[in-house]
Amino acid sequence: MERVPIVKIGQTLFVSIQVELQDESVLRLQEDVADELAATGAHGVIIDITAVEIVDSFIGRMLTMIGSISRLFDAETVIVGMRPAVAITLTELGLSLKGVRTALNADKGLEILNGRS
Amino acid sequence: MEADGTQVRMADYLRDHHDKVLGRWSELVVIGLRGRTSLEEVQHELGELYSLIVRVLSAADDHAAVELRAALDEMSRSRALNGLTPSETALAVFSLKEAVYELVADAAEMVPEFLAFSRTVDDLGLRTVEAYTAAREQIISDQATTMLELSTPVVRLWDGIIAVPLVGTLDSARTQLVMERLLEALVATGAGHAVIDITGVPTVDTEVAQHLLKTVSAARLLGAECTVSGIRPQVAQTIVSLGIEFGDIATKATMADALALALEHAGLKVVPALWSGYRS
Numbered sequence: 282m283e284r285v286p287i288v289k290i291g292q293t294l295f296v297s298i299q300v301e302l303q304d305e306s307v308l309r310l311q312e313d314v315a316d317e318l319a320a321t322g323a324h325g326v327i328i329d330i331t332a333v334e335i336v337d338s339f340i341g342r343m344l345t346m347i348g349s350i351s352r353l354f355d356a357e358t359v360i361v362g363m364r365p366a367v368a369i370t371l372t373e374l375g376l377s378l379k380g381v382r383t384a385l386n387a388d389k390g391l392e393i394l395n396g397r398s
Numbered sequence: 399m400e401a402d403g404t405q406v407r408m409a410d411y412l413r414d415h416h417d418k419v420l421g422r423w424s425e426l427v428v429i430g431l432r433g434r435t436s437l438e439e440v441q442h443e444l445g446e447l448y449s450l451i452v453r454v455l456s457a458a459d460d461h462a463a464v465e466l467r468a469a470l471d472e473m474s475r476s477r478a479l480n481g482l483t484p485s486e487t488a489l490a491v492f493s494l495k496e497a498v499y500e501l502v503a504d505a506a507e508m509v510p511e512f513l514a515f516s517r518t519v520d521d522l523g524l525r526t527v528e529a530y531t532a533a534r535e536q537i538i539s540d541q542a543t544t545m546l547e548l549s550t551p552v553v554r555l556w557d558g559i560i561a562v563p564l565v566g567t568l569d570s571a572r573t574q575l576v577m578e579r580l581l582e583a584l585v586a587t588g589a590g591h592a593v594i595d596i597t598g599v600p601t602v603d604t605e606v607a608q609h610l611l612k613t614v615s616a617a618r619l620l621g622a623e624c625t626v627s628g629i630r631p632q633v634a635q636t637i638v639s640l641g642i643e644f645g646d647i648a649t650k651a652t653m654a655d656a657l658a659l660a661l662e663h664a665g666l667k668v669v670p671a672l673w674s675g676y677r678s
Contacts (some may be wrong), residue, residue, distance in 0.1 A: 361621065365581030369618040377615050384621035385588050 285310045287317050293394055294318065295387075296358075297329040307343045314347055318354040325394035326351050329387055331362030341376040348381035357382060359390040405518075408511040408547040409456035412448075412498070419497050420448050426493035430486060443473065444490070451494075455518070466525045470522060474529035478537065490577030491523040550576050559591045559660045560584065561653065563628075573609035577616060584622045590661035592617055595653045596629030607642040614647050623663060625649070627656035 283306055288295040294317055296310070314326060328344065350356040359382045371378065384390040412419060424441040431440075447469055453462035470491070477487045495516055502508040530536040550572070555561045562580050566572075580592055594610065596602065602610075614624040627650040629637070637644075661668065 359621075360619075364619050365578060365585060366621070367617075368581055368619040369577060371619055372612050372616040378619060382621070383619050385585065385590065389588075389590070389621060 284313070287313055289317070289321055289323060291390065292323050293325040293327055294321070294323045295327050295329070297332075299332050301335075302333070302340055304339065307340065309347055311343065311346055311350060315350050315354075318351060318356055322354075324356050326356055326358045327387060327390045328357075328358065328360050329362050329393070330360060330367070331364070333367060334364065336367050336370055338374050338376065341371050341374060341378065345376075345380055348378070352380065356392060359384050359393050361387050361390040365390070404511045404514045404669055405455045405457070405672075408515045409452050410504075411508065411511065412452050412455070415501060416448070419494075419501060420445060422500060423448070423494050427490050428497055430489045430493065431482075434482075446493075447473070448494075451518075455515070466522070470525050471529040474526045475533040475582060477618040478530050478533035484527050484530050485486050488523045488527050491519060495519045502655075528576075535573060546572060546575060550579050552579050552591070555593065555657055556585065556661065556664075556666075557588075558589045558664055559593070559657065560587060560589045561593040561595060561657075563595045563598065563653075567601070568599055568606045570605075570609070573606075573613065577609075577613045580613060581616060581620060584617060592622055592624045593653060593656040593660060594624060594626050595628040595656070596626060596633070597630070597653070599633075602629075602633045602636055602642075604640055604642060607637065607640075607644070611644070611647070613642065623648075625656040625659055626651045627651070639666055 283300045283303075285296060285298055285306060288297075294314065296314065300306070317323070318326070318368065326347065330344075331389065333340075344358075344360055358380075360378065361384045363383065382390075383395055384393055390397045420441065424437055424444050427440050427444065428435065428437050447466070450462055450466040450469055453459065454466050473490065474487050477490075497511065498515065502512050513629075549564075549566050551563065553561050553563070560575060560580075560583055564576065568576075580594075583589070584592060594613065596610075599606065610626060614626070617624045625648045626644070629649055629651060648656075648659060650659060658668075
């Protein structure tokens with residue numbers, strides 16, 4: 282099973298999804314983010330999905346779940362770098378990712394998080 | 399094509415009377431086209447068809463039938479492109495029957511040959527109509543594609559603000575294209591705001607509204623905010639009477655209002671210049 286690395290930069294956790302996500306690694310990522318948030322007390326999570334080309338409802342739900350988990354640690358989640366095709370798919374699936382913010386790129390995502398703190 | 403005695407005899411007959419039949423055939427076609435093409439042109443075009451038909455009837459080789467079909471298709475296609483009607487196209491083939499009939503009318507012994515020949519010509523005529531229709535449909539679908547591409551520009555209004563002026567009726571195919579273009583432009587330019595202007599959209603029904611909502615929520619997933627502008631009074635009335643909810647999507651009467659809102663969101667402010675050279 283491939284693990285997605287979580288990098289802490291300042292007060293932000295940076296998660297870049299570079300591998301094709303399997304159900305197991307998604308669950309593992311949720312746990313890892315929760316562990317990391319508890320350990321570091323970070324205030325923001327940036328999830329970069331530039332490399333993700335295929336999404337299904339499960340991955341959409343995973344993103345919302347990470348958002349909800351982060352909120353419990355008083356951290357905001359920003360999803361960055363979504364591809365147009367992915368956005369269209371999620372909309373067609375009726376998922377609007379409630380509870381997470383979105384930004385065009387990592388730069389803008391950081392701006393959102395910094396503007397908040 | 400299965401060759402039998404009547405067909406071979408007809409082929410011989412056509413070969414013997416080549417100049418007479420071809421000349422009369424060309425005349426008839428030129429009359430039918432009401433002088434839009436010269437006799438020489440028609441004669442040249444029909445001369446090829448004529449020799450192919452003779453080859454098919456005499457069953458000399460297998461390629462003749464294929465070549466004849468290709469020649470007929472090509473002729474129908476060029477006539478469709480030049481704006482001729484289907485009957486004018488089919489007439490080109492059917493006139494051959496008339497030309498031959500005028501010759502064989504006196505020869506009673508040629509009747510069975512002529513009947514079989516007549517059936518063959520009917521098939522060829524139908525073939526031209528079919529090819530004509532196919533060519534027309536191709537033209538129409540090409541035009542539709544061109545119009546679709548022409549009608550969905552994405553323009554940059556300001557740094558980080560883009561606009562999509564929509565003109566014409568919105569259907570599923572078009573909204574899909576608009577959505578893709580808009581999202582791609584957002585990613586390419588890094589714009590955080592998009593204005594969708596529907597001034598040129600004649601009617602907004604539940605389906606169109608649904609498409610707009612989808613586009614806006616897809617843009618939101620990318621991290622961009624959308625404003626819908628250009629809602630005309632009648633459109634506003636329709637939207638309200640249909641009970642369409644735009645939710646928390648900002649709607650504005652004009653694109654200027656939408657631009658002002660986008661500038662405000664981007665933290666920009668337009669102020670009058672202290673001195674402007676344009677002012678007298």
